[in-house]
Amino acid sequence: MGAWGGSLRRRRVSTRLGVSLLLAAVVLAACGGGDNVPSEAGGSGAPSGGSATPSATPSAPVADPERAVDPPGPLEGRLWAADIMIYGQTSLTPEQVAAIKALDGVDAVEVFSLSQVSIENQVLTVAAVNPTTYRHFNPVATAQEIDVWTRIAGGELALPPETAATVADDEDFVKLGNDKDAPRIHIGVYAAQVPRVDMVVNSAWGKELGMVEDNAMLVSTGMTSPQAMREPLRAIIGKGSSIQDLDAVARYGLDPDAQQTAILTGGSVAQAVGSFNYRVLDGGRIAPDQAWVQANIRTEEVPILGRVTCHKAMLPQLRAAMTEILTRGLADKINRNQYAGCYYPRFIANTQQLSLHSFGIAVDLNVAGNQRGTVGEMDRTVVEIFKKWGFAWGGDWAWTDPMHFEMNAVVKVG
Incomplete structure (x- = not known):
């Protein structure tokens, strides 16, 4: 969703x-x-x-x-x-x-x-x-x-x-x-x-x-x-x-x-992400230029979620957010089994528009209780931690998407 x-x-x-x-x-x-x-x-x-x-x-x-x-x-x-x-x-x-x-x-x-x-x-x-x-x-x-x-x-x-x-x-x-x-x-x-x-x-x-x-x-x-x-x-x-x-x-x-x-x-996020060419595939999927994928998309370990595949510019901030959530005793607020991914090279369903998942700078968490158009169940302290580390939250949108967090600022980590 x-x-x-x-x-x-x-x-x-x-x-x-x-x-x-x-x-x-x-x-x-x-x-x-x-x-x-x-x-x-x-x-x-x-x-x-x-x-x-x-x-x-x-x-x-x-x-x-x-x-x-x-x-x-x-x-x-x-x-x-x-x-x-x-x-x-x-x-x-x-x-x-x-x-x-x-x-x-x-x-x-x-x-x-x-x-x-x-x-x-x-x-x-x-x-x-x-x-x-x-x-x-x-x-x-x-x-x-x-x-x-x-x-x-x-x-x-x-x-x-x-x-x-x-x-x-x-x-x-x-x-x-x-x-x-x-x-x-x-x-x-x-x-x-x-x-x-x-x-x-x-x-x-x-x-x-x-x-x-x-x-x-x-x-x-x-x-x-x-x-x-x-x-x-x-x-x-x-x-x-x-x-x-x-x-x-x-x-x-x-x-x-x-x-x-x-x-x-x-803005600075766009500069960090870079641009790419792509081909349209069946089923709403796209095939980004492999040179861009190899230069920018990484699979790494982060706390709570385990192995994730995202843009290299976002991974340090995602790791910092998840680390703080863990150290503050809020790990149970993130359901690892309801992590819906980060890098998805495809169009938004029933459209020919890319989402930021195609660039690898968005994550979806706790899917079951945070459907599109609802207030959702996302813990608000978790939300504030994500915002601290350079993420916007879809729950703030006019048509809400409370499972969705996307990189909206470049934050220095460490």
């Missing part, structure tokens, strides 16, 4: 998002966002009417001046279909970008930053973008609604309402990462997103989060099949990056033929 079972929490998002957010949500829903406009100039033709309709003058205030970028202004020029997404653990070089632009079958590209943040054991993808240019590759209604891009430029977050329902706090903020000191960002607007993107922020927020700059690209291929472009793109970017057919993503949730990449961001 704690690692990947149960459903995401279903609580109503607060209505205090403001008139502009609600107005934009209604506009986007009414426009039926989700389909991109086909590309022109060697592609499949221009949008209806020949060009995108310019939006009205922006009215949204700058919510976060310290993390604001230049406002986008009215939409100018045409929209492009987001056919392929490229992303990897390192920045695309100017030479790679130029070579991709020059390929036959490539009509347009957009370079941006892409990473993942963990929020209550969901690993969600966040894009840090230039609002003026990235909007041209978005679903039509999203691209045309200027309030979306003005609010992103002003330092706020854009995401679909169904995602907000699982991650927003009572003040309509989202904590970008599970790290204890991860920053919080205000939700500015609901909007449909490009496939494989859960949330959008501006480039200033990308720097705040320490995201790898320009490690992702959207490619519009017009009449050319995205599958036909896979090998020419691979020849330019090499084997280390992911090439996603976004039509397959829209249909299946991910491109089953593509290598996937997990790039955590949001």
Whole structure:
């Protein structure tokens, strides 16, 4: 249950998002966002009417001046279909970008930053973008609604309402990462997103989060099949990056033929864990890159639990927590027979989202009495000991998971 079972929490998002957010949500829903406009100039033709309709003058205030970028202004020029997404653990070089632009079958590209943040054991993808240019590759209604891009430029977050329902706090903020000191960002607007993107922020927020700059690209291929472009793109970017057919993503949730990449961001824990490529297997399992597994995953003895398999960055803190629990006479509060594991390379059940168990930095304890959505029976002194040693507790979440503890800070041991 704690690692990947149960459903995401279903609580109503607060209505205090403001008139502009609600107005934009209604506009986007009414426009039926989700389909991109086909590309022109060697592609499949221009949008209806020949060009995108310019939006009205922006009215949204700058919510976060310290993390604001230049406002986008009215939409100018045409929209492009987001056919392929490229992303990897390192920045695309100017030479790679130029070579991709020059390929036959490539009509347009957009370079941006892409990473993942963990929020209550969901690993969600966040894009840090230039609002003026990235909007041209978005679903039509999203691209045309200027309030979306003005609010992103002003330092706020854009995401679909169904995602907000699982991650927003009572003040309509989202904590970008599970790290204890991860920053919080205000939700500015609901909007449909490009496939494989859960949330959008501006480039200033990308720097705040320490995201790898320009490690992702959207490619519009017009009449050319995205599958036909896979090998020419691979020849330019090499084997280390992911090439996603976004039509397959829209249909299946991910491109089953593509290598996937997990790039955590949001604080010192993400830096300690590192990033890895992986392949999707049957039954919701994944196969992380063996080089990352060999460098980071260890099987060691810890008090009470015995042999555990976890990330090497977490093991000293887990050992310290279990040692203190033992020395304080609380060993009977941990049922060794109900330890449900640490490193589990797979998706959360019935989703295509990774959990922190896939990175080996979470443990599930006393499973029987601590099911998802309950108060649970976890001893509160044990909880406080875990928090002391750099762990967050799932019992504190809005949709509780009291068996679950995850590393949320790097704590020096010894």
